Structure formats: C-alpha cells, structure tokens
Amino acid sequence: MSAEVRRLTLPLTDATVQALHAGDEVLLTGTLITGRDRACAHLHRLLADGEALPVDLADQLLYFVGPAPAPPGMAIGSAGPTTSARMNPFMPALLEAGLRGMIGKGFIGEEVKRALERRPAVYFGAVGGTGALLAQTITSTEVLAFPELRGEAVFRLELAAFPAVVLHDSHGGDLYERTYGSVAAAGQAGVAHNE
Amino acid sequence: MRTLHTDRISETVAELCLQANRSLNPDMRQALRAAGDAERSPLAARTLDRILENADVAERASLPMCQDTGLVVVFAEVGQSLLLEGTSLQEAVDGGVRAAYTSGHLRASVSADPLDRGNSGDNTPAVVHASVVPGDGLRLRLLAKGGGCENMSDFRMLTPFQGTQGVADFVVETAERAGPNACPPMVVGVGVGGSFEQSALLAKRSLLREVGAASAVAHAAELERDILDRLNASGIGPQGYGGATTALAVHVELAACHVASLPVSVNIECHAHRHKEVAL
CATH class of the missing domain: 3.30.360 (Dihydrodipicolinate Reductase; domain 2)
Known part of the structure; x- marks a missing residue:
C-alpha cells in the first residue's frame, strides 16, 4: 500500500471531511452504522413521519452492507459494499438528519451529491466483491435497530483500518467523473433512468 | 438404463x-493477475491486488x-x-x-x-x-x-440491418452504463440471435465458458475482441476507479433467429464470477 494513504478516526469531524478529496485513499478506524435497502427505507419513513429514530445518525458514516452470517470465531461474515444507487431516494433526508457520509460502491444520484456538499459529508467507496478481506478489518458488531431484517438490520460496526477511497467529496469532486468523464455522465443518466 | x-x-x-462462493477459479485468477501486471494506474493495480488477496482470504478462512x-x-x-x-x-x-x-x-x-x-x-x-x-x-x-451485476444486464431487439456494429454498440453502451455498479473488472456474456427468451439464456450460458476462451465461430470471436478492446479503452477500470481493466473477457454466443429479428442480451458478471461444474 502506498505512503499517501491517510488514517482517519471515526466519527469524522467537519474539518476532516472538508480536507478529503476525490481519489484519496484512507484507512478508517472507529465505529460506524450499517444499512441497506429496507433499513434506509424504514429510517426515511420515520423521518418523514416526524417520529424518533431508533438510531442516532449524528456524525455517523452509513455503510451500505448486508453481511453474510459470521462463522464461529469471527465478528462478522463477508461484508463488502452493496450498490449505493438503490439508496438514492433516501440519502438527502438521511444526510440532512446528521450523517457524515456513506460507504458503498457505484454511482450516486445528483441530489445525493448536492446533499453531501451541503452537509458537508463524504461518499467513500470500498472494493465491491472483497467482503472476505474487508471482514478482517471489522472487529465487533452489535444490532442497533430492525433486528427482524436480520442481515439487513442496522448494525454498529467497529473498524480497524478499513480501506476505502473517496468517491465524492464535500467540494463536488467526483472520482468517477474524473476517471472516465463522459462515460460516467452517461452511466449516471442510465442509472437514474433505471430507477 | x-x-x-x-x-x-x-x-x-x-x-x-x-x-x-469460497474458491475463485484458476482462469479468473490468471486473468486478474495478468491485468494487474499490465495496469499503469497504481490505484487500479492495488484494487486488482485486493481482489486477489480477497480470494486468498476467502479460500483460507472458508468465507464467501x-x-x-x-x-x-x-x-x-x-x-x-x-x-x-x-x-x-x-x-x-x-x-x-x-x-x-x-x-x-x-x-x-x-x-x-x-x-x-x-x-x-x-x-x-x-x-x-x-x-x-x-x-x-x-x-x-x-x-x-450476484445481484449488483445482474441488475445492470439488458436486452434489446435490434433490426437485422443494425448487424454486427449494432450489437457491438449495444453491448459497449450497456457495460459502460453499468460501470462501477457491476463491480468491474467484469465478464460480459452476450447472446445474439435466438428468440426473445433464448437470447437471455445464451448470454447467461456464455458466462460458463472458460474466461477468455474465444468463440469457435470466427466472426463471433472477432466481435468479442472488438467489444473487449472498446471496453478496456473506456478508462472505467477496476471498480470504476480508472484504468485499463474494465472487462476481463467478452463471451459471445450465436443462435439462429427469425428473418425479421436480431435479439441481443447482455448478462454482466462481476469479478467474483462464481461458477463450478461437475459430471455425475
């Protein structure tokens, strides 16, 4: 691993978030929360209804993951990122409610990007399909909300040097746009169209 | 009997x-290693290394x-x-x-x-x-x-006169639009011809071929090379982080079809590409 990888402690502060730029490689240590399709939809509905949330979003990173069951002796099973775009409809409200960003893979919507910049917050990518490797950097888990969703519940995870890359920063920088420009723009249009 | x-x-x-789920096939390992050696982008090379390291950890720890x-x-x-x-x-x-x-x-x-x-x-x-x-x-x-790559798959009825060029353009457009959502480097399965449903099955079944083994049909093999070159020139790279490895292989399967039709299915597969087979 190269020397320019930055070690960050969670939860992230405003200053740390603003110092991050698209393409930065980081190692994350500390706690975050998880959620994917159904958990994000539940949280979004509770916010829309003005009800109390079962989990505090303030300054938390949200990791889009539905881990595999933990084998004996491990804190968690394979636990890589799922496709972020499916959570687009929920993210502006969840960011406004206090999140400092999320970890996932793939494109995010324009509305989500603008919400990241307003907050400010950051979108990290982890390498999709490397759940076995990423699980080695997760040292403990605890269910925080929606246990009935099993693997899709909201967990608190404790990370030790979890590798990630900044995909969209709080200043509008976007790794995908930079690496393949017009192809990325077409892709995002396509993803939006598919939803 | x-x-x-x-x-x-x-x-x-x-x-x-x-x-x-636990053991990456030798053909995928070989293709990923060769791609990593050829990558000039350090982030792309590191990403390919991580994918191979993940396969080692999965095998050793019996994890998916x-x-x-x-x-x-x-x-x-x-x-x-x-x-x-x-x-x-x-x-x-x-x-x-x-x-x-x-x-x-x-x-x-x-x-x-x-x-x-x-x-x-x-x-x-x-x-x-x-x-x-x-x-x-x-x-x-x-x-x-996997669901992420399957979600980025697509089907289109082309007209016969759109021909080889039309097929190549549709496959490239579909794979580029999938980009990082499909966990590249991908394997792209393409079914050309057949009926509506047969086309999708051809695309799926093509994924079972040894990764990178060319079609036995000369013009299908040429189409595979053309699409692969275009995808790897797109700059998308491993995980969409940029680089020369967007796809490891393109597999095209052909079938006879109606004189009025040119169905094309694109079934996208991620770099984990989990497949095994056995004869009983």
Missing part, C-alpha cells in the same frame, strides 16, 4: 455452492468471497438414458442449495416473492435450466450470480 438417486444431486449441488452469495443458477444437462430416482430435479437442486446456504455461512439472498420481498430464508429456489442430451450422464453447471 443408468439410475441416479437425486440425493447425489443435492449433495453435489451443496458442494458446488460452497466451492463456487462476497457477502452477496448470489442467486443459484444451474444448467443441468440430463442424459436421455438416465433415470432419476427420488425427488424432482428442482427439489434436488433446492435441497443442495438449502444445505449449503444454511450450514456454510452463506447469506440468504433470495426474496420468495418479487413484490412483497420477504426473504425465503435459505436462498431457495434456485433457477434450473434443464436440457436433455444423448447418453446416460448428468452434467451440472452452477453459477452463484
């Missing part, structure tokens, strides 16, 4: 599910490579002189899937009903495509297909 008890099928399917342990798709080639004793083929396959996913720490990733979204709890049912072939053997070819 040879007789085979379906318990054998269940046991075999269970073993194939575990192996497919990816938490999305997939929807199981089985192509069963059943000899017409083989008598299956026991349950139905579907039940036999599902029995194997159930055993592997509940005891092997694999994630249950199947919604029993596509609209109410309740989880079936044991990753069943599998998708079974059976064909009857000469002989008394049984060949099981199994894929554990």
